[in-house]
Amino acid sequence: MTKVDAILSRAQAASGSFPASGPALIHVTWDSSPDLEQFLGFISAYCKGRFSTSLAERVTLTSTELLDNAVRYGSLARDFTYRLAIEGGYVTVSMQNTTVPARIEMLSAQLRRLESAPEQVYAAELERSMGPSSGRRSMLGLARIRHEAEMRIDLQTEANDVIIRAQCKR
Amino acid sequence: MSNISQVELPTLASFELVITPPSSVAMRGTIAIPDPGLLLGGCFRRLHEASLADGLRELSVDVRQLTFVNSSAIRLFVDWSSWVAVAGPQGYLLRFRTDRRITWQRTSFAVLQSLGGKSIALDAE
Numbered sequence: 001m002t003k004v005d006a007i008l009s010r011a012q013a014a015s016g017s018f019p020a021s022g023p024a025l026i027h028v029t030w031d032s033s034p035d036l037e038q039f040l041g042f043i044s045a046y047c048k049g050r051f052s053t054s055l056a057e058r059v060t061l062t063s064t065e066l067l068d069n070a071v072r073y074g075s076l077a078r079d080f081t082y083r084l085a086i087e088g089g090y091v092t093v094s095m096q097n098t099t100v101p102a103r104i105e106m107l108s109a110q111l112r113r114l115e116s117a118p119e120q121v122y123a124a125e126l127e128r129s130m131g132p133s134s135g136r137r138s139m140l141g142l143a144r145i146r147h148e149a150e151m152r153i154d155l156q157t158e159a160n161d162v163i164i165r166a167q168c169k170r
Numbered sequence: 171m172s173n174i175s176q177v178e179l180p181t182l183a184s185f186e187l188v189i190t191p192p193s194s195v196a197m198r199g200t201i202a203i204p205d206p207g208l209l210l211g212g213c214f215r216r217l218h219e220a221s222l223a224d225g226l227r228e229l230s231v232d233v234r235q236l237t238f239v240n241s242s243a244i245r246l247f248v249d250w251s252s253w254v255a256v257a258g259p260q261g262y263l264l265r266f267r268t269d270r271r272i273t274w275q276r277t278s279f280a281v282l283q284s285l286g287g288k289s290i291a292l293d294a295e
Contacts, residue, residue, distance in 0.1 A: 037203055039202075040200060040238065057273055126281045130285070147277060148273050
């Protein structure tokens, strides 16, 4: 992938089966602005080859929306790290990027709201999308991950970085 | 010649839009670019205006082969639904043909229909 350092775990790729836990299946870092369509093609093809149709669709949606969010709201518009892993019978997708404390606080509040009523928040975010596009700063991407992809979402911080993890049963 | 047949088609490698006059549109592929509104928003708007100018009672938009869209692209459909809702009785029925096996279509269009009221119809296969 252009501008992308993609490292597939060769041992897992060769084995054709997932361990219960272990290193990332895919670990991608970007030091410049990612090509979202290229990433979609890559992750979609990978997931179709590895997961059931339904799970592949969910992981692809989650991966794409997390990267889109990082590009849109990350403070540097670069330095993104994507990770896909199988951990203890769960598929985990995570995205790490640099951000500002205010953004982390806002994300935490949004996730709490989303966790309490995923479907209602999803519908509300769609409704909020109506009207002029200027100034929109919605959480539709996260709402899709929670409601459409049915992933649990949590948030961690490391110094100036935020790590959003989305997880579902394999 | 109908107005809708003269709408200029967008150029996006992963996405194809086909207009079949007098009242059908089909979309195929994926939309994952960061700001799809810049490339596609104008086309959607022109399709809406052409449908009004042609006096259509109904426009069918087939998205069954549109397998993935990002959240920014979903907003394009939200916008279109809101334009039709605003047009009211002088407007047309916007009928989306969807595939319920595709998650984004199943979840998004159900909500859109509830937001758009009588202006939106859904044929989910």
